[in-house]
Amino acid sequence: MATHEEYLKALRKLKGRDRVGLAGEVAATGVGVAAGAAGSTAIAGAFGASTLLGSSTLGSLVGGVFVTTTPIGWVIGSALAAGAIGYGISKACSSGGSNDQIRRETARAVRTRLQACEEVEMAKLCYDDFIDALDMAISTGVLDPEKSDKLIRLVDEEKMDVQTATKRVTAMIDPQSDTRPPA
């Protein structure tokens, strides 16, 4: 399970739209390899690179390293080696809509987990407050350890709400904190 911070960071990254899809919309001027060529330039721009030269990684995919000097050359180079890859870029661009959908669905799932995580953290904080109150009550002599153990058991077995238990113990320590009905 991820932490609260990790869920938050993921949620921030899931905001916005699919940049590959957006790049494809900008460059949607052709089909197949031609669209791939336009798309590759737009993707490079979207991710902050000014040029898209030979990709050793992609080159190794098609069985050899090729180095070209222009974005078009990059895609045409790949098209010559494996036409499907040039076409694949235009396909990647056109899948932006479904990836936006995946973003939204995942963001929803992450939000649900974040909420569950917050509830767990809140419950843990409440429990810590309860234990602190018990310690204080025992040390000041307003509660005996046996009653404290019984309270812990009732809370652990979910027979008693932890906030109610904390309130009762706190009222023993500081009678002024008790909210009494008007006389």
Next chain:
Amino acid sequence: MSQSFSPQEGLLELSMLNAEVKEQDFTETMVELLNRNIPTEIVTRLKELWEATKTLAGEVIRIGKIIVQKIVDFVRANPNLVVGLALGAAVSSLVGMVPLIGPALQPIATVIGSIYGAGVGSQMDSGQPVDPLVAGAIKLAKEFFELLASIFNAVKEYWITN
């Protein structure tokens, strides 16, 4: 030294991998990858791969989950590698070593190539040496995925006949 398996041994290994990934959850995996600064565009495109299954010898094998999980393991095991390089090396090595899974990896390979190919291009523009780094990453990936590749390659007869 690469390990080789008989088809039956390969199938047993694959069934065990299949069992190990059974409880893996896409949302948690996605959160981890996003926290490792992998672009959302790549992470969302893993969903299709994640859901890929193949029936082998009567068992539904979650090949997508197995592959994604191993890629995540590789990224985790190499925290000092630039994440794009790690991903590119992982995917390209897997495609090279296990031709059977090439079609399943092609969409993600294209996007990784497009996004990080740009990074490689920029590095080349600025005159930084790139190739030794890429070659080193691919070597690491090949070693890392050797066992998985042996398993997949051992079951290719089951794969083709199903």
